[in-house]
Amino acid sequence: MMSMIESGSGVSTGSGHNLFEDTAIEQEPPPAKKRSYHRHTLHHIQQMEAYTMLYELVFYCIRLFEENPHPSEEKRLNLSKELGLTPQQVKFWFQNKRTQLKAHQDRRYHVMLKAENATLKVESQNLQSSSLCLSCSSCGYNLRLENIRLRQELDRLRHIVSMRNPPPSQDIACFFPETNNDNNKNMLIAEEEKAIAMELAVSCAQELVKMCETNEPLWTQKRLDDENGCLNEEEYKKMFLWPPKTDDDRFRREASRAKAVVMMNSISLVQAFLDADKWSELFCSIVSSAKTIQVISSGVSGASGSLLLMYAGLQVVSPLVPTREAYFLRYVEQKAEERKWMIVDFPIDSFHGFIKPASTATTTDLYRRKPSGCIIQEMPNGYSEVTWLEHVEVEEKHVLGEVVREYVKSGVAFGVERWLAVLKRQCERMASLMATNITDLGVIPSVEARRNLIKLSQTMVKTFCLNISNSYGQGSTKDTLRILTRKVCGGLVPCAVSVTYLPYSHHKVFDLLRNNQRLSQLEILFNGSSFQEVAHIANGSHPGNCISLLRINVESNSSHNVELMLQETCTDSSGSLLVYSTVDADAVQLAMNGEDPSKVPLLPVGFSIVPVNPSDGVEGISVNLPSCLLTVAIQVLGSNAVAAERLDLSTVSAINNRICATVNRITSALVNDVGN
Numbered sequence: 001m002m003s004m005i006e007s008g009s010g011v012s013t014g015s016g017h018n019l020f021e022d023t024a025i026e027q028e029p030p031p032a033k034k035r036s037y038h039r040h041t042l043h044h045i046q047q048m049e050a051y052t053m054l055y056e057l058v059f060y061c062i063r064l065f066e067e068n069p070h071p072s073e074e075k076r077l078n079l080s081k082e083l084g085l086t087p088q089q090v091k092f093w094f095q096n097k098r099t100q101l102k103a104h105q106d107r108r109y110h111v112m113l114k115a116e117n118a119t120l121k122v123e124s125q126n127l128q129s130s131s132l133c134l135s136c137s138s139c140g141y142n143l144r145l146e147n148i149r150l151r152q153e154l155d156r157l158r159h160i161v162s163m164r165n166p167p168p169s170q171d172i173a174c175f176f177p178e179t180n181n182d183n184n185k186n187m188l189i190a191e192e193e194k195a196i197a198m199e200l201a202v203s204c205a206q207e208l209v210k211m212c213e214t215n216e217p218l219w220t221q222k223r224l225d226d227e228n229g230c231l232n233e234e235e236y237k238k239m240f241l242w243p244p245k246t247d248d249d250r251f252r253r254e255a256s257r258a259k260a261v262v263m264m265n266s267i268s269l270v271q272a273f274l275d276a277d278k279w280s281e282l283f284c285s286i287v288s289s290a291k292t293i294q295v296i297s298s299g300v301s302g303a304s305g306s307l308l309l310m311y312a313g314l315q316v317v318s319p320l321v322p323t324r325e326a327y328f329l330r331y332v333e334q335k336a337e338e339r340k341w342m343i344v345d346f347p348i349d350s351f352h353g354f355i356k357p358a359s360t361a362t363t364t365d366l367y368r369r370k371p372s373g374c375i376i377q378e379m380p381n382g383y384s385e386v387t388w389l390e391h392v393e394v395e396e397k398h399v400l401g402e403v404v405r406e407y408v409k410s411g412v413a414f415g416v417e418r419w420l421a422v423l424k425r426q427c428e429r430m431a432s433l434m435a436t437n438i439t440d441l442g443v444i445p446s447v448e449a450r451r452n453l454i455k456l457s458q459t460m461v462k463t464f465c466l467n468i469s470n471s472y473g474q475g476s477t478k479d480t481l482r483i484l485t486r487k488v489c490g491g492l493v494p495c496a497v498s499v500t501y502l503p504y505s506h507h508k509v510f511d512l513l514r515n516n517q518r519l520s521q522l523e524i525l526f527n528g529s530s531f532q533e534v535a536h537i538a539n540g541s542h543p544g545n546c547i548s549l550l551r552i553n554v555e556s557n558s559s560h561n562v563e564l565m566l567q568e569t570c571t572d573s574s575g576s577l578l579v580y581s582t583v584d585a586d587a588v589q590l591a592m593n594g595e596d597p598s599k600v601p602l603l604p605v606g607f608s609i610v611p612v613n614p615s616d617g618v619e620g621i622s623v624n625l626p627s628c629l630l631t632v633a634i635q636v637l638g639s640n641a642v643a644a645e646r647l648d649l650s651t652v653s654a655i656n657n658r659i660c661a662t663v664n665r666i667t668s669a670l671v672n673d674v675g676n
Helices: 002-007 019-026 042-067 073-083 087-131 143-164 181-187 191-213 233-239 266-274 276-282 402-409 416-434 447-470 506-514 516-526 585-592 649-675
Strands: 252-262 287-301 304-314 324-335 340-347 367-369 372-378 384-394 481-488 491-502 530-538 546-553 563-572 575-584 605-613 627-635
Touching: 042 073, 042 087, 073 087, 191 287, 191 304, 191 324, 191 340, 191 372, 191 384, 252 416, 266 276, 266 324, 266 340, 266 372, 266 384, 276 287, 276 304, 276 416, 287 324, 287 447, 324 367, 340 367, 384 416, 402 605, 402 627, 416 447, 416 563, 447 491, 447 530, 447 546, 447 563, 447 575, 447 585, 447 605, 447 627, 481 649, 491 649, 506 563, 506 575, 506 605, 506 627, 506 649, 563 585, 575 585, 627 649
Parallel strands: none
Antiparallel strands: 252 384, 287 304, 304 324, 324 340, 340 372, 367 384, 372 384, 481 491, 491 627, 530 546, 546 563, 563 575, 575 605, 605 627
16 A cells, blocks of 8 residues: 555546545645835825825815805905915916806706707697697587687676676776786696796795895995995896896896884784785785785695795886786795794796786886895794895886886885885784774774774775776876776776875875865865764874774765765875775675675775985985875766766866866965975
């Protein structure tokens, strides 16, 4: 055996008899080689450390850029000292970084637009092809012709019903501009667009906060006492990269912001903004009409997260300024930890391009809202601090008169100061409406009757404002007189509006007209009647904000036939109103018992006083001589009113003479007061 092993060393080991020995031999590791180590030279180490420091400087600059892409000169100087660079190098780095960011955003925006354009082309082709074959699958009858026939039949039936059952003499809905239903359907936000709309809403809310909280250089002060300043358009374009518009040259920008504390809790304010009817009631002298077209999102936790597509018409209570109408999106967001609400309006152009309301006349200026709205901060005492921003673009061509044109161009007519002034006064009115600890009611039987009378007066004031704003562009007998008519019970009610420029402050004119001891100045406006106040309701801290019931002292009045005059006077820094309407005592009793105010016949007459040259000073308007526009509006319902296509010339002449005589008496009284 030993000899065989020794002599057979060349025999294959794969037979399996010496596996252990063979494996041990194969797994024996080879001898380790000696490793060689290379050390970096001092030059290499210095180069790599400098490269590392360069990257740290770049990251540091990027972090500073994210915090403030427009550093001030002092900040750039400190940064250059800290980084060991020249101020010029720091300045150029930030400029290049902003350019790169803008180019990147433009590329992303162009890609998105191309994709959206392709989708819209496909949808348009599909709709066009489907519209050509609108027919019933069962009978093949053309639905387009059937639709036209049914529409004609509906119009005919509506005409018959209106002749047999005429609407109440004071139907508010008849004054509202009707929006085209087909147009509304075309502008609805599709289901696949809602996510994009929400993202845009959040972005606009952030823009609102930034514009409200940022001062210089975004807002520059024109006067030392101007806390809010004027918008720096160049800085705005740098800070907010909105898509460019091809027709920007047609529009003039108006931007203003202000802050005020109002007597209403934040929840009630938010609910008023989300309800189109409540919103138009709250700002009845500004919002002529409002409507919710689509509820895109109702919110995930209460009102927060709500997104609405809305329509609104905004007015100045003067026949010389056209109403501004627009569609826009309204978004509400709550910051619960900060006890704060944000309400932002932004344009619908991103989805459908610029849409002109179907009811807009050819003489109305184009108008669109940029991100605007308010931040409502809840206060411990139940009040709210409101920071308001108004930012719009308007094509202004049809404002009548140089004085009025300067007034509108200054931004005061539709600016934030007017919104806040009306909001503060209306919040005081709401507090009066909800008050229960009223002791002096006079002839008003109860607190509930008092509330109903306030609501009736609100209807009267809203109608009066609409009558004046709707008279813009109407035919006139003279340059200062405009007459429009509406059908009531088969007849015509002429509403005559006249405007007079007065070189007096609107407060002085208002004090003259509301003085009950000087009501003789108005007797000619009310056919020589005199009045006696029988009930008084205070509507705010200013003594001129009140509602009164006046008994008309005429021979026909008796204990069985009493005619009353409902009067409301209100004033704030944005203007004043004095509105009257004769009412039957039985109708007043029905209203105080809870009858619908729209069913009570009202023909409001009165005065609107708009300050066009305020004494506190507005850029673009002289501050030396405060002045105002006095608008007189009256309505006449003749006892023998008959359906006619136009008014009798004698009626027009009588109305014109009455208004002129009233204005002359007011002017003479103002001159005498100044002389005394």
